Amino acid sequence: MINKKVEDILNAQINKEFYSAYLYLAMSAYFDEIGLKGFSHWTKVQAKEEVDHGMILFDYIIERDGNVDLRQIESPSKNFENPTQTFELILEHEKSVTDSIKCVAELSEDECDMATRHFINWYITEQVEEEATVLDVIKMLKMFGTDTPILYHIDKELAKREYKEHSYKNK
Numbered sequence: 001m002i003n004k005k006v007e008d009i010l011n012a013q014i015n016k017e018f019y020s021a022y023l024y025l026a027m028s029a030y031f032d033e034i035g036l037k038g039f040s041h042w043t044k045v046q047a048k049e050e051v052d053h054g055m056i057l058f059d060y061i062i063e064r065d066g067n068v069d070l071r072q073i074e075s076p077s078k079n080f081e082n083p084t085q086t087f088e089l090i091l092e093h094e095k096s097v098t099d100s101i102k103c104v105a106e107l108s109e110d111e112c113d114m115a116t117r118h119f120i121n122w123y124i125t126e127q128v129e130e131e132a133t134v135l136d137v138i139k140m141l142k143m144f145g146t147d148t149p150i151l152y153h154i155d156k157e158l159a160k161r162e163y164k165e166h167s168y169k170n171k
């Protein structure tokens with residue numbers, strides 16, 4: 001049976017992952033509205049990955065004989081002004097998710113729940129990769145600018161992103 005404090009923070013993390021999916025979907029809709037189909041696709045793929053992140057936590061709690069507690073998901077922001085500002089918001093958001101994952105790691109260690117401490121390592125690595133990928137896009141936007149022909153090419157690049165499912169068993 002999983003430690004109750006650890007169970008609680010994992011349930012809070014499920015909520016954050018599903019909120020992340022909502023946020024990326026809101027961004028996907030925004031990019032679609034302004035005609036950037038590749039940006040829209042990229043953020044939609046990310047939304048799917050966020051659902052996977054939530055489901056991995058869901059399945060882990062069940063495997064540890066805990067109780068899944070699905071909490072209300074906040075409405076995402078709609079303050080998107082342009083692609084660079086939106087990707088800066090993504091980076092800020094992912095840094096906050098990284099901080100919350102660190103809290104899960106710290107609490108599981110404090111509670112001597114070494115299984116969860118080990119489990120959460122996958123998320124620590126995933127956050128490094130996510131922040132780096134987002135930073136690459138921000139650098140591209142800042143280095144090459146956002147004139148229409150440049151945005152067109154970046155949009156084509158982002159359209160190439162492929163969704164790879166992650167699950168509890170194959171993460």
Ligand code: FEO
Pocket residue numbers: 017020049050053094097130
């Ligand atoms: Fe699931 Fe983007 O962190």
